[in-house]
Amino acid sequence: MAVCIAVIAKENYPLYIRSIPTENELKFHYMVHTSLDVVDEKISALGKALVDQRELYLGLLYPTEDHKVYGYVTNSKVKFVMVVDSSNTALRDNEIRSMFRKLHNSYTDVMCNPFYNPGDRIHSRAFDSTVTSMMTQVC
Amino acid sequence: MADEALFLLLHNEMVSGVYKSAEQGEVENGRCITKLENMGFRVGQGLIERFTKDTARFKDELDIMKFICKDFWTTVFKKQIDNLRTNHQGIYVLQDNKFRLLTQMSAGKQYLEHASKYLAFTCGLIRGGLSNLGIKSIVTAEVSSMPASKVLPSLFPSSLIPEIEATQTGLIL
Amino acid sequence: MSVPDYMQCAEDHQTLLVVVQPVGIVSEENFFRIYKRISSVSQISVRDSQRVLYIRYRHHYPPDNNEWGDFQTHRKVVGLITITDCLAAQDWPQTFEKFHVQKEIYGSTLYDSRLFVFGLRGEVAEQPRTDVAFYPDYEDCGTVEKRVEDFIESLFIVLESKRLDRATDKSGDKIPLLCVPFEKKDFVGLDTDSSMLLGVKRHYKKRCQGRMRKHVGDLCLQAGMLHDSLVHYHMSVELLRSVNDFLWLGAALEGLCSASVISHYPGGTGGKTGGRRLQGGPLPAEAANRHRPGAQEVLIDPGALTTNGINADTSAEIGRAKNCLSPEDIIDKYKEAISYYSKYKNAGVIELEACVKAVRVLAIQKRSMEASEFLQNAVYINLRQLSEEEKIQRYSILSELYELIGFRRKSAFFKRVAAMQCVAPSIAEPGWRACYKLLLETLPGYSLSLDPKDFSKGTHRGWAAVQLRLLHELVYASRRMGNPALSVRHLSFLLQTMLDFLSDQEKKDVTQSLENYTSKCPGTMEPLTLPDGLTLPPVPFTKLPIVSCSVRMSSEARGAGAVLADRGFSVSRLDFQWVQGDVCEVQLMVYNPMPFELRVENMGLLTSGVDFESLPAALSLPAESGLYPVTLVGVPQTTGTITISGYHTTVFGVCSDCLLDSLPGVKTSGSTVEVIPALPRLQISTSLPRSAHSLQPACGGDETSTNVTVQLYNGETQRLAIKLENIGMQPLETLEVTSKVLTTKDGISISGFPLSSPFRQVVRPRADSKPVHAPESSKTGDFSHVKTLEAILNFKYSGGPGHVEGYYRSISLGLHVEVEPSVFLTRVSTLPATSTRQCHLLLDVFNSTEHELTVSARHNGELILHASECQRMAIQVDKFNFESLPESPGEKGQFANPRQLEEERQEARGLEINSKLDIRWTILSLKRHGEASVEGLRSQLVLEHLQLAPLQWDVLVDGQPCDREAATACSVGDPVRLEVRLTNRSPHSVGPFALTVVPYQDHQNGVHNYNLCDLVSFVGSSTFHLEAVQPSGQSACLGALLFLYSGDFFLHIRFHEDSASKELPPSWFCLPSVHLSALEARA
């Protein structure tokens, strides 16, 4: 289960960021923000030379003392960043991967909403509930 | 799957509607084209987001263009682009010999000047798709005067050159 | 080994460490002057060989680091240079003593040392010594560099000898075991000779050899023999690996890496400008501050880390020493080495430094991901409790390194941590300046600019939460720095740019504290320049309040009316101008985005081009107010073209100049207005009260400045006095009055007031002329219907300088008249009167008001009419003669439009009749009175009877005209003279006529007795003859008759039926009947 989930625009500003309310929100903002360095590196041409995997899922971006930060990038260069408790060993790569997929699907629906302007912050009940489900129920 | 007839009618109505409202108000043709183009753009953004959901990350621009010609076109218009050419300078020419949004227009001279109206939406569609994939581009379309053979569109992702002026490129097979 | 040197890089492995220190009291300035000169000697090429020596200078070096000298020889202090002031010869001995004490500190490792003495003169200074150099003072010491070079030469000799006897150590079995400090105790009392199992012994021996090989490798590297060192390192790796001597294996591997890096990247990895190829080595200044400890060390010159001048091109290295590692291998070996180090808690610093070195290499190889992994690892190496300064240093280095590998966000993150560290509560005197400076450096990392212009377009897209935090920290830091202006600027910026992201509570708090700050230090529009040159642009509050939609400018304050330009101005210019000396206004629509009342002070216009006296306004907008009009006023003092570029405000104690073109919500970007010379200004007032009632849109363009509304009864007269007052400074020189009547709802259109002389009109405009026309509307027949009339009086005036330039002002007065019906003549008929000159008019008068009214005609009694009552009134009137009007029907043909002609004629007659009859009505209860119209009289029939016949007949008896009831008396027996006169008023000649006089008696019983031959006899004939009469000619015929008896007689004058008479209408031949009474003559 994730403690923080963020959607980052192509231009690297947050479209959506939510963390488990009990925790220090700002901390996660910093965490996600810095993780973008790694994301950039991973999707940049240089990065590709390093790891030639063209999967949307970027895997673990970096670990911190008590968290793991995972990344995912859509073909439209929108990034999803997910922070999970490193204590939470139940989460294998595959679970994370599938969570990102769910997130991506939900995001796609948001994109298809005619009344949503791409690039604006995401205000969507459907998306919220998807995120909530990932932050609460252990997958 | 939705029925084509309905979509074609809707598209035609959008075109004529935009031009009708143009008569009372902004008269310049350009504005109407832009309006259609913008609608197409927005649709393109949405579609590409859906269609690329399960594809691997694109290697490069050409990779993307191929996707547009094959998968994208097939999903949208149920047929591939008939011919893709590029000068490797960021100019690509896509050719569709049986473009769905025109096939029901009677062939012949008189539709030629109307053609641009019926291509604006699709140009937007492509531009929107590309821009969502991070490629800024200018998309223009042209129709060869030969009946039943439509060329669409010449498009210019500004990958190497920031902004390339649109040049009309029409080929007939 | 506790103090890490974060600046370490692979190249440092080849350097000799020399410590330069002062003894006694040496001023810091002097010390560093010398230190710089010394450290400029950073490389020496060894005599007769290509080998080069590199020197690392330090002015501080923790001795316990020195103890690791065997482990990595570049950590060993091999040289000491002490600098001292010694002014008097007698001080010399103990100065020299101090020098020796100083040597003791590093004594165990020193190859050689020097003492530089300054200020000493005399024979002591003369004595030539190798270990001491005397200089009279800090200026005069040209040979310092030379001395240092010699010194290094001597170091080299020692180094070289050590290398040689270690390298060629034939007493293989007797190799000492090199140790790091924390190993020592483990090997204490270990008998290396006997009593040792063979295996153990061989094992131990290998360990000794391995470590020694590694040591020799170090020496070779230092001695400039790269290839040899590689060989030695390789061998030692073999040996140590076989015996799992991990710590030293790590060292050997790292040695290998260092050597390889040096051969691969001649430019150096430390980013020290130049590197080997360039002479001169590290820039003195840089060298100095690189090694100064403490908080200042935090602020590393980023230049020290730039990777410029480095080419990672490995192709050149191909074919280089085969033992040299490939770039990839280098990283792998570093990894391996570090993994071994990490097994030993006490080797934390070694591990940390190794990580840093590896990162620098990776940075050059542009392999950021791996670099970040090394850094990640470095972050988690925890050494013993670090001092605050060390922490700061550590974080800033991490930041720099992340910067180095292009992780700008991570870099910013650590920089911010470092910044916070600078002011950690545990620190004695917090370094707020350092903190603030570091925070500023993090801005790019958080892609935050401090220029509000970058936020002007649309909604801000960024890491609001993080940026907000950063701004708050900047505000706080700058305040603690004691720079309130700065904190105000930052806080204003926060409020202006982050408004959308602030919660209501935060909005309150932020503005609260902003007001606190500004109470001491108001916010200005001045750019703030920081000591380090950074400039903070001003932050105008364009969102407090938000100005939206277009800016409307009105021509000026109420009442004065619009300005007109005479001749030659384009319409657009005509549109409107401002007038010098007048109060001019600009209206903005604003709203308050704040959840509380917003007080805006000193809000005024920003203008250019013309001296403009702005009259600032203060307003307070309710919480989240909707659009709210604000009018900014001012007075242009001179003429010309004025440009309104924006407005200024003071909100929360911050002054803002907001330019219109920088406002997203506003279309107009700075509008220009023509200011014309001063003009007089008229104020209009009327005898009637103003009415809110504005004229119907019909009046379109010219907006009326004043309106009056009157209710009138049909036929009533209302006087309206209009007072024009010049309230301006300029004299009124011309005034023109024009009037315009607007078509009313009822379609009554009035062909304008007949206004001729303006001034007369100003005094008394013919407001009364309207009711005269009003009755036309009664043709609709609906009496009760109220008609409305609207008209505009327009006064165009000018004077003063404006007049000279041909400008005018116009002011207008709107008249709104409601006409209620009063009395109507429903029926009109006539009766002949006795006199042929007169007739009786019978009028049925209808009172269509709800009031009792009295009607009177000229010399007639009044008639009282109750509400909507109808009565008949009879008026005797003298007949009219409408001379001027051509009569004969025959002529009508030649008029272009007969009907129109007829209309006119009717019109004229109506007026004449009106004035003659002068029928007036009065409503006593309302004290209202007016004329009644005589519409009814216009019917042809009535006119027939009302007008005099064109042939005027008069009969005279004895010269007396008789046209009366009363009989004319005459005496029996006397002849009575009878004269018939004809006046021809018709345009044609008439006659000749013949007429006969027939006398008769009326018996009052209907019997007329004509048989009077014996009672009356004619003198001469009874038939008269009249000549033809020219137009307006006259003629008469005379006769006489004689009454034989007394009595009453009548004369009937008959015309002969002849052509002359026939062709004329009979009504032309009405003669008065003649009544005579003959009386007996008295004797």
Place this chain on the structure above:
Amino acid sequence: MSRPAQRRPGYPKINKDLFVLTYGALVAQLCKDYEKDEDVNKYLDNMGYSIGTRLVEDFLARSCVRRCHSYSEITGIIAQVAFKMYLGITPRVTCNNSSRNEFSLILEKNPLVEFVEELPPGRSALCYCNLLCGIIRGALEMVHLDADVTFLQDRLKGDSVTEIGITFLKKPEEKKYRRKK
């Protein structure tokens, strides 16, 4: 427009998303162009009308529906055949009055609004799918059946279902006309 000549057997389909998104983009654009919801609704209805007048040919050409004898039959065909053919859904049909000329199409799911979560703020009066009403009205008119077609309920407006009301204006016996979309 849709001349039977051009109809290839196996009537061509296009991607549903293309249709749905295009319609969405259209409505969004209209909301930009017109401030009043009524205007947008009217525009959509008119647009639908002229689509309907053409679509009906296509429909008659393709669906070999036989002549209908009652309004309920017609409504049934609209629901089962037409909606299925063009939108791939079959609404439930209910009759609302005794004179059997008022019917309702009840759409449990509606592809048009697949991605529309809610009406944008200040657009509460917007009939997002008003095009459908126009289409039905237009089509009916082409077969000489005047009808009022309006939304009675709308999920987007918080109703539980989406309901299109059809009221035929002529008496049943008068109309002798046959099938229609």
